[in-house]
Amino acid sequence: MAARTRTFPGGYVFKLFKGAIEPGLTVGDVAFPSRVIVPLSQGFGAEVPSLVKESDPVVAGQIIGRDDETVSTPVHAPVSGRVAGFSKVARPGGEVTAVEIAADGSREWQRLERTYGDPAAADPKQLAETLYLGGVTALASKGIPTHLNSSPVGPDGVETLLVSAVHSEPYAMPNDVVLGPNVAAFASGVRLLGRALGGVRAIVGLDERDAALAPELESAFSGDGVEVVLVPAKFPVEYDEVLTEVLLRRAVPDGKTGLDVGALVVDVQACLAAHAACVEGQPVIERLIALGGTGYSETAIVRARVGTPARQVVEGRLVEASVLIENGALAGRLVPDGGADEAWPVTRATWGLTALYEDTSRPLMGWMAPGFDFDSTSRVYASGYIPPKARRADTNLSGELRPCIQCGYCAEVCPRDLLPFHLDRLLSVDAIDEAEEMRLFGCIECGLCSYVCVSKIPLMTHIIAGKRHIIEEHEAERAELLKKQAEEEARRATEAKREGQGDAA
Amino acid sequence: MKFLRRFIERRQEKWRQSRLLKPWLPLLDAVDAFLFRRAENAREAPFFRDRIEIKRYMMMVVIALMPATVAAVYFWGWRCVLLIFVSYLFGGATEVLFSVVRKEEVNEGFLVTGILFPLTLPAATPWWVVALGVVFGVVIGKEIFGGTGKNFFNPALVARAFVYICFPVQTAAAGVWEPNAATEGWPGGFAHWSSVSVEANAVVDGVSSATPLAARKQWAKAEAGPGKNELKEAIPDLKPMFLGTVRGSMGETSAVLLLAGGLLLVVCRIASWRIILATLVSGAAFSGAMHAAGLRLFAPPLYTLLAGGYMLGAFFMATDPVSAPGTKQAQWIYGILIGVAAVTIRSISGYAGGMMFAILLANVFSPLMDYMVMRTRYRRRRVLA
Numbered sequence: 080m081a082a083r084t085r086t087f088p089g090g091y092v093f094k095l096f097k098g099a100i101e102p103g104l105t106v107g108d109v110a111f112p113s114r115v116i117v118p119l120s121q122g123f124g125a126e127v128p129s130l131v132k133e134s135d136p137v138v139a140g141q142i143i144g145r146d147d148e149t150v151s152t153p154v155h156a157p158v159s160g161r162v163a164g165f166s167k168v169a170r171p172g173g174e175v176t177a178v179e180i181a182a183d184g185s186r187e188w189q190r191l192e193r194t195y196g197d198p199a200a201a202d203p204k205q206l207a208e209t210l211y212l213g214g215v216t217a218l219a220s221k222g223i224p225t226h227l228n229s230s231p232v233g234p235d236g237v238e239t240l241l242v243s244a245v246h247s248e249p250y251a252m253p254n255d256v257v258l259g260p261n262v263a264a265f266a267s268g269v270r271l272l273g274r275a276l277g278g279v280r281a282i283v284g285l286d287e288r289d290a291a292l293a294p295e296l297e298s299a300f301s302g303d304g305v306e307v308v309l310v311p312a313k314f315p316v317e318y319d320e321v322l323t324e325v326l327l328r329r330a331v332p333d334g335k336t337g338l339d340v341g342a343l344v345v346d347v348q349a350c351l352a353a354h355a356a357c358v359e360g361q362p363v364i365e366r367l368i369a370l371g372g373t374g375y376s377e378t379a380i381v382r383a384r385v386g387t388p389a390r391q392v393v394e395g396r397l398v399e400a401s402v403l404i405e406n407g408a409l410a411g412r413l414v415p416d417g418g419a420d421e422a423w424p425v426t427r428a429t430w431g432l433t434a435l436y437e438d439t440s441r442p443l444m445g446w447m448a449p450g451f452d453f454d455s456t457s458r459v460y461a462s463g464y465i466p467p468k469a470r471r472a473d474t475n476l477s478g479e480l481r482p483c484i485q486c487g488y489c490a491e492v493c494p495r496d497l498l499p500f501h502l503d504r505l506l507s508v509d510a511i512d513e514a515e516e517m518r519l520f521g522c523i524e525c526g527l528c529s530y531v532c533v534s535k536i537p538l539m540t541h542i543i544a545g546k547r548h549i550i551e552e553h554e555a556e557r558a559e560l561l562k563k564q565a566e567e568e569a570r571r572a573t574e575a576k577r578e579g580q581g582d583a584a
Numbered sequence: 585m586k587f588l589r590r591f592i593e594r595r596q597e598k599w600r601q602s603r604l605l606k607p608w609l610p611l612l613d614a615v616d617a618f619l620f621r622r623a624e625n626a627r628e629a630p631f632f633r634d635r636i637e638i639k640r641y642m643m644m645v646v647i648a649l650m651p652a653t654v655a656a657v658y659f660w661g662w663r664c665v666l667l668i669f670v671s672y673l674f675g676g677a678t679e680v681l682f683s684v685v686r687k688e689e690v691n692e693g694f695l696v697t698g699i700l701f702p703l704t705l706p707a708a709t710p711w712w713v714v715a716l717g718v719v720f721g722v723v724i725g726k727e728i729f730g731g732t733g734k735n736f737f738n739p740a741l742v743a744r745a746f747v748y749i750c751f752p753v754q755t756a757a758a759g760v761w762e763p764n765a766a767t768e769g770w771p772g773g774f775a776h777w778s779s780v781s782v783e784a785n786a787v788v789d790g791v792s793s794a795t796p797l798a799a800r801k802q803w804a805k806a807e808a809g810p811g812k813n814e815l816k817e818a819i820p821d822l823k824p825m826f827l828g829t830v831r832g833s834m835g836e837t838s839a840v841l842l843l844a845g846g847l848l849l850v851v852c853r854i855a856s857w858r859i860i861l862a863t864l865v866s867g868a869a870f871s872g873a874m875h876a877a878g879l880r881l882f883a884p885p886l887y888t889l890l891a892g893g894y895m896l897g898a899f900f901m902a903t904d905p906v907s908a909p910g911t912k913q914a915q916w917i918y919g920i921l922i923g924v925a926a927v928t929i930r931s932i933s934g935y936a937g938g939m940m941f942a943i944l945l946a947n948v949f950s951p952l953m954d955y956m957v958m959r960t961r962y963r964r965r966r967v968l969a
Contacts, residue, residue, distance in 0.1 A: 402631065409630040435631055438623075443585045445621035446639040453635035457853045459644050460635060471635075474625040478637025479617050481691060482733030485910045486641070487856070488634075498958070500910060516962060526630040533634075533641050534733075540628050 083308055084287060087325050089494040090313040091456065091527050096249035097469045098373035098436075100380065104256055106367060107381045110394070111186065115158050115386030115424065118168045118177040119144045122217030122428035124151035124229065126175045135162045140189035140362050142212070143178055152217035152229050157364040157385040158182040166422060169415055177424070180386070190360035198271035198357055206275035206357060207234065213356030214363035214427060218349035220319045221338050224276065230338065238341035240273050240281040241326050242350060244289070247314040248407040249472060250371030250433045254289045256380050257367055258347050262292070264358075266299035268350030271357050273305075276343065282326045284310040314409065315525035319344045321494050333495075334520035348430060363427045368392060372408065373472050374401025374434025385427050389418035392425060393432055400437040402474055408433045409526045410539075438473035445477070456488050456531045481534035489528035489538055495521045499528035499538045506545040511552075519545055592616050610683040614690035642695040644854050648845035649699055649900065655841050656834040659763035660707035661776035664834050670711045672698040675718040682727045691732040693906070697721065700740040700900060703835025704893060704940070705747070706755060707778065713754050717747040737947045738904045744940055763829050763837070795831045796820050796891040798936045804880045825890040836893040846899030855903035858912060862919020863898040863926075864889060871927040881931045888927060897926070897939035907947045911961075914953035922946045 120126040127144035137143060137156040144154035160182040168177040191213050195201045207225035210216050216223040222230030224237055244258055258265055273281045283300075285293055287309045296307050310316050310325055322344050323337035324330060331337060337344045348367060355361040363385065370379045375396050383392050389403060397403070403414040405425075411433060414423055425432070442448070450460030454470040462468065489499040497518055505514040519542065528538040596612055599605040618639070626633060656664040675698045683690045701718050702709075721743025726735040747755055763773075794802060796819070803815040820830045828838025836842075849855035868889055874882035888894065893901075902908060902922050909918050922942045929938030 402625075404629075404631055408632055411629060411631070413627065413631070433631075437625055439625065441589060441620040441623055443588075443620060444618075446637055446643070450635060455634050455636045457634075457636045457641070459640050459852045459854065463852075472632040474631055475621070476624045476626055476633055477621060477635050478633075478639070479622055479624070479689065481638045481689075482731065484638070484641075484693065484733050485905045485908075486854075487905065487910055490910065490912075498910065501954075501958070517958065518962060529633070530630045531634045531636075533636050533638055535633065535637070537628060539630075 084311065085308060085325050085328075086311050086313065087316070087321055087494060089492055089496060089527075090247075090315065090321075091492045091531070092311070092313050093247060093249045094454070095467060095469045096373075096454070096472045097452070098371060098375060098378060098472065099249055099469065100253055100369055100371040100378045102253060102255050104253075104378075104380050106256060107379050109381050109383045109387065109392050111182070111184065112158065112384055112387040112391060113182050113184075114163065114388075115180050115182060115384060116166065116168060116177045116388065116422060117143065117154060117157060117180060117386040118170055118175045118424065118426055119154055120151070120170060120172070120175045121154060121214075121385070121426040122152070123219060123222040124217050125149040127151050127154055129165070129176070129178055131156075131162050131178065133162050133164055136160070137162060137180060138189045139185070139187065139364055140191070147228060150222065150228055150231055152214055152222065153212060154178075155214055155362045155364055155385075156180055157387075159185045159187065168423065170426075171412065188361065188364060191356060191362060194360040195271075195357050198267065198274060201271070201274065201357075203275050203277055206271055209357050210272075210275055210353060212362070213352070215349065215352045215356050217427060218352060218363070219343060219345050221336050223272070223343060223345065223349075224338070232338045234276060236338065236341060237276045237279055237343045239327060239343070240269070240276060240279050241322055241337065241342050241344045242269055242281065242283040243317040243322050243344055243346050245284055245286040245310050245312060245317050245322075247312040247316050248409055249470075250369065250408055250431060251317075252348070252367065252369040252380070252430050254286055254292065254347070257351070258289075259292060261351055262295050262299050264354045265347060265350050266296070266303075266305075267358060268352070268354035269300070269305060270303055272345065272350060272353050275353075279343075281305045283307045284316070284322055284326050287311050314527065315494055315523070317346070318494070318523055318525060320523045333518050346430070366425060366427060366429055368425060368429060369431035370396060370434070371431065372401075372404075372434040373436040374398055374403070383425055386424045388421040389414050389423050389425055389432055390421050393418070393434065397434055398436060400439070401434045402437055404433040404435065405429055406431050406433070408435060408472070409530065410524060436473040438475040456492060457533075476535050478533075478535045480536065483534055483536060486533050488531040488533065492527045492531050494525060494527070495523060497521050499542065502545070503536060503538050503541050506541055511545070511549055514545055515549065519549070522546070589620055592619070607684050607687075610688065610690055611680050614680075614683075617689070638692050639695075641854060642692045644852050645696045645849065645900070646699055648848045649703065649835065651841035651845050652703060652835040652838060652896070653699065655828055655838045656703065656707065656773075658772045658774060659828065659837065660834060661773035661778040663778040664702070664707050664773075667702040667705065667707070667709060667711060667714050667834070668699055670714045671702045671718045674715040675701075675722050678719050678722045678727075682722075682731065686731070688731070693726075693732040694722070696904075697726075697739045697743075701743045704740065704744045704833050704896065706832075707834050708754075709747075710754050713747050713751050716750075717743040720746045733906055736907055736951060737944055738901055738907045740904075741901055741940055741944050741947075745944060748940065762831065794818060795936065796825055796887075797930055800883055800887070800891070801881070801936060822886055822890060825887075833893065833896075836896040839890045839895045842895040842899055846895070849899065849903070855899065856905070856908065856915050858915040859903050859908055859919045859922075860898055862916045863902050863922045866920040866923030867894065867898075867927050868923075870924050871931070874927075874931070879931075882927065883931070892930065892937045893939040894926065897922070897943055901939070901943050902946070907950060909950040909954045909957070911954050911957040913961075914950070914957040917953050917957075918946050918950055921949065 127146040129144050131143045139159045141156045142153045143156045160180050163179045163181040166177050167174045211225050211227045216229035224230040224232045224234045319337045320331040323342045352363050403417045404411040452471045453460040453462050522542050526539045679694045721739040725737050725739035725742030729735045799818045806812045824830050826839050850857045868885035871882045871888040872885035875884050926938040926942035
């Protein structure tokens with residue numbers, strides 16, 4: 080069966096960049112942490128209450144936070160030792176409580192209670208429970224649905240499992256390290272995820288550049304009905320909404336994710352984690368982390384325990400002037416203070432710590448440079464004509480903030496066919512209703528519009544702020560409505576009471 | 585270079601403290617930003633950015649206009665450079681004045697307007713007409729709407745329309761000056777300040793002094809007879825029109841050089857190829873169809889494209905992103921409107937050229953076109969948030 084290549088309109092192909100992770104790297108280890116910080120919300124899911132108290136002894140793999148009532152997934156102790164205390168850690172949704180554990184140095188971990196020699200014959204419900212207890216269900220953008228409240232969608236809502244084995248960001252985790260040597264485990268993971276979801280069909284979207292892996296994957300899947308499809312490494316193909324459109328040819332409505340149209344998107348590491356949990360009994364206490372970018376003197380891929388301070392993971396590898404970013408350089412988040420205070424950990428949702436060189440030099444007439452290694456959507460630099468050379472990537476904006484001139488680049492690269500420049504214009508004058516009509520909520524926050532902007536306008540930031548503003552307004556409206564209803568009811572109740580009294584009188 | 589940077593930095597420091605000089609900081613900042621890249625770094629995603637910036641973007645347009653500008657000097661002498669200098673000087677000063685009042689940075693959009701406007705003028709235009717025109721274009725065409733990015737007319741064309749209407753005598757000189765290259769050969773205008781003496785301005789030699797468009801119109805409108813044949817001979821061939829050795833404005837005559845510059849813009853992805861293609865094809869097709877239908881006032885397709893400001897307008901004026909529509913579909917409509925309107929105006933109205941009015945007309949409708957396209961586009965895919 081020949082794998083087909085499918086694509087999508089818009090998007091942007093990031094060619095080779097300086098500081099890219101070279102193929103053929105082996106996975107390195109980082110020093111075993113003496114102290115870990117374990118946020119009680121990692122990956123998808125609400126913050127869970129802690130089940131441990133200060134100075135409690137814990138074993139690696141032990142569940143230290145769990146709440147079956149809220150949409151969440153249990154959190155594990157990644158190392159053995161003693162609970163040293165609690166702290167607050169900045170996470171995407173706001174601050175969350177973290178359990179600090181002083182490690183005793185033992186690398187052993189506690190196996191999950193139930194494992195399966197032959198997952199293909201296992202009961203789907205039990206498999207799902209093991210995935211939940213192993214922490215795997217947090218490894219999807221809206222969680223992996225199970226009957227245990229791990230996702231806002233129920234387990235019946237999934238019709239297709241989509242695996243993203245593609246990386247289109249310049250500093251993403253490459254397939255040849257994470258997938259290449261682990262094809263059997265990966266295939267097993269895909270199979271048992273499919274089974275846990277009730278036997279749904281699965282499609283693997285494989286990076287076009289790794290087409291050499293396709294025959295091996297197909298033979299590993301032979302007879303399972305798992306399809307392997309080649310997809311182009313065009314950003315942001317690995318995004319939930321885009322991959323669903325690419326692999327299923329089904330449009331994802333604005334403001335929805337793949338799960339809303341019955342497609343669950345997971346990445347390679349999630350499949351490997353599923354295999355590790357169900358077959359080897361290992362909960363998600365370890366992650367492979369890609370250390371790529373121009374901020375490293377040497378790029379690497381390392382295996383680190385969850386909760387290891389970011390600073391410790393990158394120790395000794397950074398160049399002097401650099402910024403540290405969790406996950407991709409396009410839509411990732413800045414590590415606070417560059418992780419300087421050692422209180423900022425990697426979590427089970429971290430796949431990379433990208434470091435970019437912080438260029439503060441002020442070259443003379445820099446904008447007139449021929450630009451042999453400048454990356455640009457336009458072709459105003461020599462790099463547009465003379466291939467191939469690794470492109471430069473640093474944090475300098477390389478230009479001043481200017482008014483929008485409607486050049487149209489943002490609309491050209493938008494994978495959702497939006498008009499970011501127009502949305503920005505509408506939001507700047509508070510034309511909220513019009514912006515909503517112009518599909519403001521179609522934005523999937525990939526950051527390409529900000530990337531290509533000639534006038535250096537932070538379009539994505541403005542759009543995200545606009546969305547939040549509207550959501551808050553809606554919530555305020557609803558609260559107002561509820562308050563009015565409550566008041567009305569109270570008034571009616573007192574009136575009824577008074578009437579009752581009147582009758583009695 | 586460090587010396588220069590330190591010099592500017594020290595000046596900035598001083599100006600900031602001086603009450604008298606502080607308002608003029610935008611000027612100094614503009615010089616600073618022009619010379620040295622800012623050390624501003626991304627603090628929000630995406631953490632690295634496309635290397636393009638507005639200065640490079642605008643400068644590419646100026647570079648694309650260079651062949652036509654050099655040709656203008658060759659055809660008409662060094663006076664052309666003076667006119668461009670005057671345009672930059674007065675337009676730039678206006679721009680700085682506005683940024684000082686607004687307390688904003690000076691915008692680079694003027695780099696293009698400053699050279700585009702004089703290129704639409706005949707080489708004999710008095711310098712004060714250029715100065716007045718460019719100030720009018722910057723103020724009325726751009727700044728009163730709120731500055732760069734908010735104007736809905738192309739400022740260079742607003743300026744051109746202004747001088748066209750207010751100074752018809754001074755700008756009619758297009759028909760008077762013969763391009764040097766046609767008569768002298770190398771080094772042509774490079775050896776002259778201007779190609780004719782000022783007295784020649786007064787001598788209007790009826791037939792031979794017409795631009796290609798005017799010559800054709802005179803012939804088409806004339807009564808049949810021996811006079812008509814004479815007029816026909818005055819119509820230039822396509823070859824000199826293609827090369828540019830015909831009468832006309834400084835930068836508009838040489839179709840081949842404008843084509844070269846325009847293609848550079850398309851290859852660089854700065855100008856919208858949709859607008860260019862729509863303008864060229866619709867104009868040629870409309871004119872050609874009317875011509876084929878027996879209407880002699882309409883020129884054959886190639887003549888239409890090569891005559892007057894059609895090339896300059898299609899490649900450099902219509903593609904101004906601010907005043908053109910932003911959606912792809914609207915860009916097609918916009919180009920077609922320009923083509924049809926330009927051909928109509930230049931063929932049957934009293935004006936010789938139609939490109940300027942056609943583009944200004946399309947500018948008026950471009951927000952409406954965008955609006956219509958967005959309406960139809962988003963009716964299909966409703967918000968489901």
